[in-house]
Amino acid sequence: MTSDADILFASIDTVGALYRNGELSPVEVTELILARIAALNPTLNAFITVTADQALSAARQAEQDFHRGSPRGRLHGIPVALKDLVDTAGIRTTAGSRILADHVPTVNADLVRYINSEGAVLVGKTNLLEFAYGIVHPDYGPTWNPWDSTRTAGGSSGGSAAAVAAGLCYAAVGTDTGGSIRIPASYCGIVGLKPTYGLVSLDGVFPLSWSLDHAGPLARNCQDAAYLLSAMRMRPLEKLQTIDLAEWRFGILTEHLGGAEMQPAVRKAFDAVCDRLRSAGARLRPVAIPHLALADGALLTVIAPEASAIHARWIKERPDDYAPLTRQQIELGFALPAVAHVRAQQYRRYLTAQFLAALERVDVILSPTAPWVAPHADPAVVGDEGAAEARRTGPYNLTGLPALTLNCGFSPEGLPIGLQLAGRPYADELLLAIGAAIEQLLPEVTPKHVT
Amino acid sequence: MPEIATIDANFICQIARANGLDLSLERAEALLPAVRDLLAVDTQIANLHLQALPAIGETWEPRGLTDDK
Numbered sequence: 001m002t003s004d005a006d007i008l009f010a011s012i013d014t015v016g017a018l019y020r021n022g023e024l025s026p027v028e029v030t031e032l033i034l035a036r037i038a039a040l041n042p043t044l045n046a047f048i049t050v051t052a053d054q055a056l057s058a059a060r061q062a063e064q065d066f067h068r069g070s071p072r073g074r075l076h077g078i079p080v081a082l083k084d085l086v087d088t089a090g091i092r093t094t095a096g097s098r099i100l101a102d103h104v105p106t107v108n109a110d111l112v113r114y115i116n117s118e119g120a121v122l123v124g125k126t127n128l129l130e131f132a133y134g135i136v137h138p139d140y141g142p143t144w145n146p147w148d149s150t151r152t153a154g155g156s157s158g159g160s161a162a163a164v165a166a167g168l169c170y171a172a173v174g175t176d177t178g179g180s181i182r183i184p185a186s187y188c189g190i191v192g193l194k195p196t197y198g199l200v201s202l203d204g205v206f207p208l209s210w211s212l213d214h215a216g217p218l219a220r221n222c223q224d225a226a227y228l229l230s231a232m233r234m235r236p237l238e239k240l241q242t243i244d245l246a247e248w249r250f251g252i253l254t255e256h257l258g259g260a261e262m263q264p265a266v267r268k269a270f271d272a273v274c275d276r277l278r279s280a281g282a283r284l285r286p287v288a289i290p291h292l293a294l295a296d297g298a299l300l301t302v303i304a305p306e307a308s309a310i311h312a313r314w315i316k317e318r319p320d321d322y323a324p325l326t327r328q329q330i331e332l333g334f335a336l337p338a339v340a341h342v343r344a345q346q347y348r349r350y351l352t353a354q355f356l357a358a359l360e361r362v363d364v365i366l367s368p369t370a371p372w373v374a375p376h377a378d379p380a381v382v383g384d385e386g387a388a389e390a391r392r393t394g395p396y397n398l399t400g401l402p403a404l405t406l407n408c409g410f411s412p413e414g415l416p417i418g419l420q421l422a423g424r425p426y427a428d429e430l431l432l433a434i435g436a437a438i439e440q441l442l443p444e445v446t447p448k449h450v451t
Numbered sequence: 452m453p454e455i456a457t458i459d460a461n462f463i464c465q466i467a468r469a470n471g472l473d474l475s476l477e478r479a480e481a482l483l484p485a486v487r488d489l490l491a492v493d494t495q496i497a498n499l500h501l502q503a504l505p506a507i508g509e510t511w512e513p514r515g516l517t518d519d520k
Contacts (some may be wrong), residue, residue, distance in 0.1 A: 197509070197510070198509070291495075291499065294492055294495055294496055296492070297488065297489050297491070297492025297493070298492065298496065300485075300489060301489050301492065301493060304489075308470075308472075312471060312472070315472065316471075316472065328478075328481060328482070331467065331472065331474060331478060331482060332482050332485055332486070334466070334467040334470040334471065334472040334474070335463045335466055335467050335470075335474075335479070335482050335486050336466075336486065336489060336490075337466065337490075339493075340489065340490065340493040342506045343493055343496045343497055343501070343506075344493070344496065345506035345507065346496070346501040346504045346505070346506045347496045347499070347501065348510050349501075349504050349505055349506075349510055349512075350499060350501055350504060351510075352510040352511050356511060382485045383485075398510070399510050399511075400509065400510045400511065401511075425509075425511050
């Protein structure tokens with residue numbers, strides 16, 4: 001390692017190897033990360049709470065473990081962050097809201113217990129849209145994009161995405177109900193995985209919509225994301241399998257290539273990566289999903305009543321404590337008939353059957369992750385812009401199928417563009433392995449240092 | 452359920468009240484476009500005639516395709 005930046009942006013494998021051979025210590029790395037957070041968080045606003053004391057204590061423990069020759073897992077001594085709706089015992093967990101501003105859980109979420117058991121170093125709780133739903137609450141303010149600090153990092157896991165992209169941690173946990181891991185990961189040029197529904201425990205994660213919520217990893221490469229995913233599940237993983245792209249069949253989801261919202265630079269980058277895959281011998285063919293256009297409305301018809309049920313007491317007792325747009329979206333859920341919610345749930349099974357039929361002909365479905373590069377502000381979930389932003393991610397929340405985003409290029413102004421890969425139920429590690437192969441295929445677009 | 456085009460703020464107040472939330476007419480008015488849009492999608496979903504297709508459980512269970520599990 002020749003510079004601090006090399007250490008801050010190294011892979012988890014590289015840092016772990018340096019820990020094991022004694023060239024670097026978890027305390028040194030944690031101090032470096034905390035110094036970078038102190039320098040950049042006033043600009044990025046990626047963290048709501050920085051847990052410096054706890055992080056240094058965990059790093060010292062990790063250092064002793066390495067000296068004793070008893071490493072605990074791939075994340076041992078690795079600084080990570082958690083979206084601030086994941087319960088952490090003794091550390092306030094705000095969900096980006098005024099309502100939970102002073103909430104200090106007494107018990108860790110399941111996934112926190114699992115990550116802690118691997119010896120990870122928690123450096124802080126990351127910023128998010130209020131309750132992962134509405135808009136950013138003015139008490140916290142937006143998270144800004146490390147690639148252009150006049151633009152949003154995306155929502156709702158924007159703090160996690162910005163922290164990873166800016167070298168403020170090596171990986172972070174996010175949640176995704178309509179695209180909230182993949183959209184900010186795309187805007188920030190990193191990897192984000194929405195796992196198969198149910199793969200990661202949500203016990204201790206504040207819900208937005210029980211039937212659509214997922215927790216997953218954000219990282220700077222697919223292997224690092226795989227390590228965090230395996231830790232979140234407490235299923236040890238060695239290395240991702242090596243993939244020969246020529247052996248896999250890719251479907252291009254034609255409905256998601258166009259639309260008035262699609263920026264030309266995004267389409268151009270997507271077409272370019274398809275050409276590179278063909279050059280590598282991969283087989284690509286178009287796929288179509290019947291009645292996919294209904295997914296935008298179905299997604300909101302599921303989310304809105306579920307979110308409203310969760311917030312039923314607070315919306316009556318403390319309506320002014322919500323950001324105005326969050327309040328309006330919660331009210332919307334009370335104005336929809338129950339049968340519409342049930343029919344939207346039925347549509348999810350119908351839609352999944354259509355995707356699984358396509359996934360008999362191909363192994364992976366490709367599309368752009370978002371139709372545009374990071375905008376200057378997050379659009380409201382309800383409305384045309386919000387629907388367009390989540391149009392390519394929401395179907396995989398409805399179906400529960402795993403979906404991965406990784407960077408595949410840059411716009412003329414130098415902003416990252418995401419490529420989305422989706423697969424069959426429980427194909428999460430396969431998607432990450434294919435993503436790692438695509439990273440090898442596109443070394444020029446794998447972000448290095450963001451300053 | 453009235454025709455979607457005739458749904459007004461009064462209707463939204465009534466359904467919200469039935470669901471446990473009192474809304475002013477002004478706040479109900481602000482919800483009108485979204486409610487109409489979502490009910491229009493619901494009408495299209497209803498026209499798929501999904502009948503007894505389950506509304507709960509793992510989404511891929513109706514086809515039983517879990518070969519990667």
